[in-house]
Amino acid sequence: MSNRSHQVRIFALGDVLGRLGRRVVREHALQLRSQLGADLFVVNGENLAGGFGLTEKIFTETRLDWNVDVLNTGNHWHDKREITQFAPEFDHLLLPANMYNVESLSRGWCVVRKPKCGPVAFVNLLGRVFMKGDNACPFRAFDKIYCELQAEGVKCVVVDFHAETTSEKQAFAYHVAGRASLVYGTHTHCPTADERILEDFTGFQSDIGMTGGYDSVIGMRVETSLPGFLGERRKPFEPSMKEPWLCGLVVDIEMETGRCLAIERIQKRWSTLD
Numbered sequence: 028m029s030n031r032s033h034q035v036r037i038f039a040l041g042d043v044l045g046r047l048g049r050r051v052v053r054e055h056a057l058q059l060r061s062q063l064g065a066d067l068f069v070v071n072g073e074n075l076a077g078g079f080g081l082t083e084k085i086f087t088e089t090r091l092d093w094n095v096d097v098l099n100t101g102n103h104w105h106d107k108r109e110i111t112q113f114a115p116e117f118d119h120l121l122l123p124a125n126m127y128n129v130e131s132l133s134r135g136w137c138v139v140r141k142p143k144c145g146p147v148a149f150v151n152l153l154g155r156v157f158m159k160g161d162n163a164c165p166f167r168a169f170d171k172i173y174c175e176l177q178a179e180g181v182k183c184v185v186v187d188f189h190a191e192t193t194s195e196k197q198a199f200a201y202h203v204a205g206r207a208s209l210v211y212g213t214h215t216h217c218p219t220a221d222e223r224i225l226e227d228f229t230g231f232q233s234d235i236g237m238t239g240g241y242d243s244v245i246g247m248r249v250e251t252s253l254p255g256f257l258g259e260r261r262k263p264f265e266p267s268m269k270e271p272w273l274c275g276l277v278v279d280i281e282m283e284t285g286r287c288l289a290i291e292r293i294q295k296r297w298s299t300l301d
């Protein structure tokens with residue numbers, strides 16, 4: 028990556044899952060953020076607490092120990108109901124802007140203003156294909172938010188698009204190409220190898236993957252996931268503690284224009300952290 032005056036470097040992690048995912052962040056991602064010289068650190072936190080939702084204790088860790096600039100969420104945002112108590116206090120904790128059950132807890136986007144970087148907007152949206160609930164159109168939701176950001180003079184716009192299908196993610200990316208600086212997918216817990224820059228402006232990757240145990244079915248122990256597919260009695264899901272991987276993205280954005288200059292997929296794998 029190139030000379031970085033007038034640029035902002037963003038380090039993004041997708042869904043960080045459970046205790047093992049949090050450990051990978053503490054023991055590897057924070058150091059990596061420094062090595063990369065990232066100006067802003069954004070994480071998806073919908074699976075931080077045992078794979079389902081977010082507790083206040085873990086949210087405090089992301090805030091004070093990880094120093095995340097933005098914590099996105101997704102369809103699992105309210106699996107731990109205590110989030111409804113603390114979410115309204117923090118502008119940088121985003122709940123998907125178009126989600127049916129969020130109501131007035133969050134506006135789904137924020138603008139981070141750090142002295143060195145200038146304003147950078149972060150938007151959290153939910154796809155509708157194969158997703159539960161009567162969610163509003165994410166394409167139109169983005170258009171509305173983008174108008175507000177333009178009125179505020181914000182050029183750098185980063186979207187965490189939390190969705191199931193690659194087709195909806197790619198369609199969304201083309202819808203916002205030339206406007207958003209970066210769009211990346213979360214939710215599937217599987218990284219895709221298709222990072223690129225659309226219309227010489229918008230960085231894109233269909234899904235940036237999970238940080239957590241990959242000896243699993245999307246993060247959950249195989250023994251607890253397989254019975255459901257075999258039509259056998261389901262077992263309670265348990266997060267995997269094996270094969271920790273770190274999956275993320277580092278992106279450079281030109282501050283004056285909001286144009287993505289470089290995008291690089293990050294993947295680190297360990298067989299164990301012990």
Ligand SMILES: [Fe+2]
Pocket residue numbers: 042073074101103214215216
């Ligand atoms: Fe997730």
Ligand SMILES: [Fe+2]
Pocket residue numbers: 073101102103189213214215
């Ligand atoms: Fe999700």
